[in-house]
Amino acid sequence: xxxxxxxxxPDPLFDAIFERQCTRxxxxxxxxxADDLTAMTEAAxxxxxxxxxxxGKPKMEQVLELIIAANTAQVEDPGFVSELKHWxxxxxxxxxxxxxxxxxACSGNPSLPSxxxxxxxxxxxxxxxxxxxxADQVRSSAGFAVFVTDRNDAEHWVQAGRSYQRFALAxxxxxxxxxxxxxxxxxxxxxxxxxxxLGAGDRRPDLVVRFGYAxxxxxxxxxxxxxxxxxx
Ligand SMILES: Cc1cc2nc3c(=O)[nH]c(=O)nc-3n(C[C@H](O)[C@H](O)[C@H](O)COP(=O)(O)O)c2cc1C
Numbered sequence: 001x002x003x004x005x006x007x008x009x010p011d012p013l014f015d016a017i018f019e020r021q022c023t024r025x026x027x028x029x030x031x032x033x034a035d036d037l038t039a040m041t042e043a044a045x046x047x048x049x050x051x052x053x054x055x056g057k058p059k060m061e062q063v064l065e066l067i068i069a070a071n072t073a074q075v076e077d078p079g080f081v082s083e084l085k086h087w088x089x090x091x092x093x094x095x096x097x098x099x100x101x102x103x104x105a106c107s108g109n110p111s112l113p114s115x116x117x118x119x120x121x122x123x124x125x126x127x128x129x130x131x132x133x134x135a136d137q138v139r140s141s142a143g144f145a146v147f148v149t150d151r152n153d154a155e156h157w158v159q160a161g162r163s164y165q166r167f168a169l170a171x172x173x174x175x176x177x178x179x180x181x182x183x184x185x186x187x188x189x190x191x192x193x194x195x196x197x198l199g200a201g202d203r204r205p206d207l208v209v210r211f212g213y214a215x216x217x218x219x220x221x222x223x224x225x226x227x228x229x230x231x232x
Contacts (some may be wrong), residue, residue: 013043016172021219023177024107027140027212031055036174040145040211043170048150049163049206052198055143062197063146063184063208064138068131070183070190075127090117095221105218134181142212145178146194148203160206171211178211 032040037053044051054060074080088102089095091111095103104111112120138144147163149156171178184190185205194205 012173013166013169016169020168020172021177021216022106022179023214023217024137024179025214025217026136027142027177027210027214029140030142030213032142032174032176032211032213036176037143039174040167040170040176044145044147044163044167046159046163046166048156049159050148050203051163051167052146052148052200053143054146054198059197060138060141060144063144063194064135066184066190066194066197067134067138067181067208070187071131071134072127073187074183075125075130081122081125085118085121088117088121090114099221099223099227103218103220106220108217134183137179138181138210140212141210142176143210144181145209145211146198146200146205147207147209148195148198148200148205150203152204156204157206164207164209167209175213176211177214177216178209180208181210182208184208 032055037055041051041053054063087100088104089098089100090104091113092103092105094114095101095105104117145167147160147167149160168178184194185208191205194208195201195203198205
């Protein structure tokens with residue numbers, strides 16, 4: 001048997017892979033046209049997972065309230081803060097040497113020498129400050145996409161990730177940016193409240209993504225695949 005010359009099937013989601021990023025900035029407030037919202041949710045269709053869109057301002061404020069409540073719980077949890085700090089890269093030298101974690105420039109924060117950043121972090125990372133950032137981010141966004149799954153098992157966690165990735169690529173292809181605000185699913189006691197607010201019934205919110213329009217931000221660095229997956 002030989003392979004035929006079927007040619008390359010162009011796919012806008014494939015073409016968006018290099019452009020996609022989590023854009024953690026304040027957006028410009030413009031709404032996303034209905035046709036584009038439909039295309040993004042259609043692209044995200046996978047078995048066992050649905051995308052619930054929230055674009056009305058009053059409902060977005062209610063989701064923001066849960067984000068702020070859960071964010072406050074996280075910022076006041078010393079275990080969470082120490083793990084977060086472990087993953088922060090405060091300047092280009094740290095980002096390039098480790099090639100993982102969250103580089104400050106990706107979130108619009110200034111670059112600082114490690115000897116200043118480490119002691120200063122506890123002073124500037126406050127619930128009040130972080131909550132104000134979340135509020136600006138949400139109020140400048142066009143909406144939320146919440147990924148809800150039918151069951152809480154490994155198969156459905158993967159389906160939520162696939163659905164998100166397809167949504168993110170379709171959004172990117174349409175010039176729409178996105179970022180996670182997952183606090184209400186990360187702090188377990190807020191997850192049922194989020195499900196009730198969205199009318200999700202028995203389904204489980206797994207990922208909370210805001211979307212809208214903004215310029216790109218600096219990209220996250222990643223280690224090469226050969227660094228993290230080795231052949232047996
Ligand atoms: C399951 C999951 C949950 C995440 N939750 C958050 C979050 O709540 N807030 C946030 O700022 N980033 C969150 N991130 C975003 C990652 O930090 C981001 O994907 C990573 O920095 C890679 O950057 P990129 O997506 O721009 O390439 C999450 C990522 C994953 C995979």
